[in-house]
Amino acid sequence: MRALTLLGATGSIGTSTLDIVDRHRDRFRIEAVTANGDAEKLAAIAREHGARLAVVADPASYGRLKDLLAGSGIETAAGPAAVAAAAARPADLVVGAITGAAGVEPVLAAIGQGTAIALANKESLVAAGDMVMGAAKRRGVTILPMDSEHNAVFQALAGSRLEDVETVWITASGGPFRTWNAAAIAAARPEDALKHPNYAMGAKVTVDSAGLMNKGLELIEAFHLFGLPAERLKAVVHPQQVVHGMVAYRDGSIVAQLGAADMRVPIAHCLGFPERIDGPSKRLNLAEIGSLTFEEPDLVRFPCLRLAIAAMTVGGRAPTVLNAANEVAVEAFLSRRIGFGAIAAVVEAVLEAEGDGPAPATLDDLWLIDHAARERARATMLNAPAAAS
Known part of the structure; x- marks a missing residue:
């Protein structure tokens, strides 16, 4: 059982990651989930997957998140610092799927904790590549590329x-x-x-x-x-x-x-690495495709x-x-x-x-x-x- 923290849980990468997790409930559990401001969707994800912590980056959404998760036993927090703190919680893998430069600090926080990262936030490396890769090298942290091309x-x-x-x-x-x-x-x-x-x-x-x-x-x-x-x-x-x-x-x-x-192909590769796990994506038929x-x-x-x-x-x-x-x-x-x-x-x-x-x-x-x-x-x-x- 591997503990996952999902940064950017409500976006397209987050949704696809959760689809893989749903198909392998015996292999993964969700430690923490974060989102920018969609409290309703984040609360539903946290409840469905038994997350221990749910964080919204936008403090204006905190009241709604707290109300939606009242009585669930799931911790709640808000603000960029809380997102970084979520990334630093003990976990086996942090999925970095926050869009934009806002993803840099949480990625660095996860690296500081020594946690492996499946990185779908390209802006972290565009804006701060030397910092991120230098920190990962010093801490011996594995960065798994989750963007399909990488x-x-x-x-x-x-x-x-x-x-x-x-x-x-x-x-x-x-x-x-x-x-x-x-x-x-x-x-x-x-x-x-x-x-x-x-x-x-x-x-x-x-x-x-x-x-x-x-x-x-x-x-x-x-x-x-x-x-x-x-x-x-x-x-x-x-x-x-x-x-x-x-x-x-x-x-x-x-x-x-x-x-x-289908982003579930690289996501499944990262979640299973160094093993391979079953993925739900359509299999290629090159004869049917005909030409590239x-x-x-x-x-x-x-x-x-x-x-x-x-x-x-x-x-x-x-x-x-x-x-x-x-x-x-x-x-x-x-x-x-x-x-x-x-x-x-x-x-x-x-x-x-x-x-x-x-x-x-x-x-x-x-x-x-x-x-x-x-x-x-x-x-x-x-x-x-x-x-x-």
Whole structure:
């Protein structure tokens, strides 16, 4: 019986993780669950799975959570510090599925406790990769990649030496705008960007996927996870999303991981690791699929990917700034305050103004850099084109 703490229990990753747990009640129990502010859903999850603690990051939701769990024996708490404290509770595995830079502190808290982490929060490594990986190395903590692409690469690297690796590829569906021209992409509305062709995800990551920023963030994440130089990390567009990651070796071999476009595949791998457990995803029939196609990503139509690659190559604080500016710009786009094309323009302007300097070495450094980048992004957006109606 393995004890799990689930950070971001009410999101798509959290829901899929709980589906796996439901199918293996003899193997897992839930220690703690957290959410941003959905008290109703979090309380239902805590009761259903017998969690010992439920935490909402938004203090405004605490009263409702406390009322819903009154008499259950389940502890309740609220606020970012309480989320970090939940991550530091004794457990066998912490699933990090909080969206955005808000996931950094809980991940570091879990590492400080010495707990293994199944990481689906790419922003933790984009914003604070040196800090997180350095802390994990010092504590001897295992970080299991739960994003489908990084989990695929992790599997394809199994038993191999990094010095034998020539190139790592992570795949992208191309999103809903794969065949759109640049003008149409720039004028896209939130409802257009939220139509991911293969996955059901949260709004922020779905918008990132539409502009290929998500793939750029994943390249930076891979840079920290696998310790390879930036020039050996590539993205490739693969509309079918059957191949999730590939590793090319010095002898000419390419090892790829294939699976259904279902996050329960990498989740099951992480929850069972180093063993394999039964997963519920649809099995592939390659003869039925018929063909797999691959394309180079277009860095002109998708400038967010170009900016992320540049930030990865430059290093230092650039990825932290990129992440903060992008979070602000995506939120503004979803609120129809700026157009889709303005996301990249805002991020580029903030990178030019704030992107030089060393990477954050402490949480205080991180939040100073993050805050400055967000303020610069908000100021930049005052002159950005509004969203299409």
